[in-house]
Amino acid sequence: MPPRTADPVQFEFRRAMLHLGRALLRRCPNCGAPGLFRRWLWMRRSCPRCHLILDRGEPDYFLGGYVVNFVTAEFTIAFGALLAVVATWPTVPWNAIKWGLLLLMIPAPLVTYPFAKLVWLAIDLTLRPVTWADLEGHGENRPTGFSD
Numbered sequence: 225m226p227p228r229t230a231d232p233v234q235f236e237f238r239r240a241m242l243h244l245g246r247a248l249l250r251r252c253p254n255c256g257a258p259g260l261f262r263r264w265l266w267m268r269r270s271c272p273r274c275h276l277i278l279d280r281g282e283p284d285y286f287l288g289g290y291v292v293n294f295v296t297a298e299f300t301i302a303f304g305a306l307l308a309v310v311a312t313w314p315t316v317p318w319n320a321i322k323w324g325l326l327l328l329m330i331p332a333p334l335v336t337y338p339f340a341k342l343v344w345l346a347i348d349l350t351l352r353p354v355t356w357a358d359l360e361g362h363g364e365n366r367p368t369g370f371s372d
Contacts, residue, residue: 240350247342252276253349261338270360277360278341280348286341288348293340297332301325 243253251258257273270277279285308321 235350240346243346243349244343247346248339250338250342253342253346254354260342265334265337267338267341275360276354277358278345280345280352280358286344289341289344292344292347293333293337296336296340297329300332300336301328304328 246256247253250260252260252271252274254276255271255274257271259268259272260278261267267278269279305321305325308324309316312321
């Protein structure tokens with residue numbers, strides 16, 4: 225029986241969790257390097273260590289990041305409402321909850337934005353592994369230890 229080789233397209237739970245964990249720490253999901261953001265909301269073009277192009281070369285790439293950000297912000301607001309109702313039951317201060325949630329609506333998407341972009345990149349890297357075309361310079365900046 226020939227030795228079994230790893231299929232790079234096959235889903236691996238461990239690799240997916242590694243990518244997701246790095247993304248939640250605001251690090252490159254591919255190599256774990258910090259410094260992907262110039263400021264809280266401004267992402268660099270590529271990773272400073274592995275040179276992965278962070279938008280993966282598609283004009284509408286971060287629509288997925290937008291969806292992750294939108295869903296995360298909405299769940300944050302919904303969970304906040306549920307928590308407030310449960311904590312104050314049976315005399316729920318509906319007006320205070322309403323105004324508190326309205327105030328939470330503005331910062332929630334801004335706080336989750338960089339994480340959402342990197343979570344989407346982590347999901348994409350898990351389902352579509354890195355190729356030489358995904359690296360800045362199309363492979364001219366070949367990182368050590370990377371193989372096709």
